[in-house]
Amino acid sequence: MKRIKNFMLFVALFATAFVSCETENPPPEKIFNKVAYVTNYGSYSGSKSEISIYDTDSSLITHDAYKAANSVDFTSNIESMSIHEDIAYFMSNNGDKIDIVDAKTLQASVNPISTDITKPRYFAADGNIAYISCWGDVDDWNVMANSYIAKIDLSTKTVAKIALPGGPEGVTIIGNKLYAALTTTKKIAVIDLSSNDISYINTLAIPYHFVVDDAGYLWASMVSTYTVPVGLDSVGLTQIDPANNEVLANVNFSSIGSNGFIHISSDKKTVYALGKEAWPGTASSIYSIDVSSQTLSSSALVSGESFNGFGVNPENDNIYVLISPSATENGSLKIYNSSGSLIDEEVTGISPKHVVFYNIEQ
């Protein structure tokens, strides 16, 4: 019995010592599974979207991740995906809705938001409020008079509309202002989020997407479209000072693709832009723009055919190029390092369009 008491005392003292030691040590390092979610747009009239997951550590890709998580196909076309506070949002068309899923598991526990959501495009959020560009019912693609920003309370899922004619596409929030690229005009809309007052920044070409550089300046892609053709000397990228919404620089990139996809490096010193050769050329490319010198690279970092979108991994600046040969067959993902050497290639679903990088905590 005495032996048992001694043993218990020893255990108690050891445990006390162990606990006291533990409180002095740093918490154990979190383990993340680093993935790239690839949204496959699918075919508008046929097969719909799916999510492919590329594990950036193991270099393995898995497909149909949404169905695997929810036991149902996605069944509409994902325009874009955003992750905000560990919740993933899919903006999709045909049917028109915003799906809300756990960013770690892609599992949905609530129904999509579809009321007052028509042709949703891109997402920006500040705290508990999200702003989604929506094209609305389109009578005239040259005007898109019914487009708007859907302001969503992410707690209650209620939607309020801020009318914004002109077909807003890319959106980003800087300070108390929402910047929205209007795809039928040479203007960027700036919405004061306190008053909903709208002002405009005039641009040389049609704005599409935004990134913010290391100095906090806004970069917008500038393209020419079928409905509003613009001279090749006016397209490329525009740098804007958000403090006064003045245009600081225009960088000409004459072969910028009409979807205006741009991304920024992890240090926010290099902007990457997707280029498409003018018909009858068929080549696609990715060029880089040095933020400090505001100059375009003299040659393409990556070249190929049928680039449909791309992303830049914030961990290592590897470039994930999404290739879509047609709307009736699967596409592919090609991964290049920051100097343009091919690292890996995988098959994706139909029309892969966006890459969203996410670290899943284990």
Added chain:
Amino acid sequence: MPINKFAILVFGLSLSAMVWSQSLDTLITLQEVQVIAEKEQYLIGSKIETLDSVKLNSVLGGSLTEILNLYLPIYIKQDAGGLATIRFRGTSPNHTAILFNGININSLTLGHSNLSNIPIFLFDEVKIQYGSSSSLYGSDAIGGSIYLGNNPEWDKGYNVGVQQDIASFGSCFSGLKLGYSNKKVKYSIKLFYQKKRNNFPFLNTAVRDFEKNEFAVDTQKNAALSNYGVLQELYLKISDKMFYYLKLWYEDNWHQIQPNMSANYYGGSFKEIQNKHLRLISGFKYYSGKHKLTTDFGYINDYQLYDKNDEQLISTNSLIANLNYFNTRFLNGNLNTGVNYTHIKPDVYAYNGNIEESRIDIFSSYKRELIPRMSMALNLRESIVSDYKSQFSPSLGLDYLFVNSSNQTLHCKFSVSHSYKIPTFNDRYWYPNGNPDLLSEKGMNYEFNTKYEFTRNKNSFHIGLTGFLMEVDNWIQWVNLDIWRPRNIKKVQNKGIELHFENTVQISGYRLNSGINYSLTKAIEVKSYHNQSTSTGKQLIYTPRHIGNAFITLDYRKWYLLTTASYTGERFNESYKTLDGYFLLNTSLGKNFHFKKNIISVNFKVNNLLNKAYQNQELYAMPGRNYAVSIKYSITRLKFKQNEKD
């Protein structure tokens, strides 16, 4: 309706009225005018199926879609009503020619026809020719051809037919046929009106309610359609040696574009399309001994309005002139030679400039018996199109009659043919996507057919087996460049076998007619001209390897019972996932009541008897079990006193 089309319609109707008032007392023996079949004899190595009036009547007020689904092993990609496109032997919808009076009525802008807009009510006979026949019919006839026709009957007096169908989900069909013929004149007019609300219920397996953990119960929206049309045909015997004919077919087709199951529930763009088609064909036929000369003049106007937006008008006008010479004793065989001229002028909001195109086809066909029991047909055709200078498409067919006794025959046939498809106007001129540098699609078709027929008393059966090999090169597909553009991107090889069996037995008042059709099709992309293709080596999407159907009809004392079954096998969707195959069962019971020359037919039909939930096209809902009732009245061979003198 544009004024010019209205004027043509009035002209046609006025001409008809003149014919009705003509003197009808001429006693002349007339030669049979077979408008459709004249060229068919040169396809002796090919497989041709005829859907007769009995089969055509079984689809009530249906379209070409329903009749092909019921009786032939051909895949139709379709939704619940508004849109259906054919994929013959694994080819694309642009690779089947739809022929009215020998003239291809495929859309020149889209390149194919919507089979749901072709009503069976207007035709007495539909012939389906498998495999290529560009050597006879020019562009498009790569995978197969479908001929729509009527069999003119002379000296039958007046006839009247009225049909009224009512079916589930707000469907109704009304049809009227009026006709008159004596020994000199034949005239018929057929009119129909069809409407479907298509608001059927279905379990929406594309929509899961995550808060209740169940699929949504839904009702189909925006899938209504409304069609009306008129076909009138006039044949005149001008003299012992000369005939005149005129055919006018006008269609007005409106349908809402059915949303997929997700958009149906969550909302999306609900749109509609209106199509109008005017087809006016007229010509003369001159007979003199072994010689025959025919001329045809045609005008076709296709009009499409998308979602009532007048600024998105798509229209084409075609003028057609044909000259044919036939000789029934040329070098101990039959000869047909001639020239076709077509002038096309599109009026499409998305085309730049003033686009016009001329096409000239020169052709010769020759058929003769090579040795006893063996016939041969050689067809040569050279087509010259504005930007596609030479499209040479020869074909050779052989038919050997192995067995030929009083009650049985066995044919063995072989054919080899070259075919082509001129790129559509949209492919070439749609701004800014069009690609004027496209090459025409080229096909080579080889096939071997056997057909055994046995007849004894009133019993008969026939069985046919076909093997085919086809290659289509320069296959056009829209691909993702800076914008989506059409390119010649692949070579496809299609091969397969087809089985056809039909049997008729009569025992003490009962007549049993049954049949089976089956096809196995392997359609593989064998070569890609697009560096990024991931489809090479795979079966083409929406091309089932297995497709089959069967029917059985039992007739007894004016009663008839028809049951049809069809199986559509698994097929890939665009992302190469497998869509489930499905089996459908339909049945109908009817009775004919005869009162002298009057016939009243009553028919009750159940479609999708097993209430199968299925998708022909991924994510497009199809109706479950549904019902239709049809009442037809007809009176034939009605002759008034003046006619009875004839």
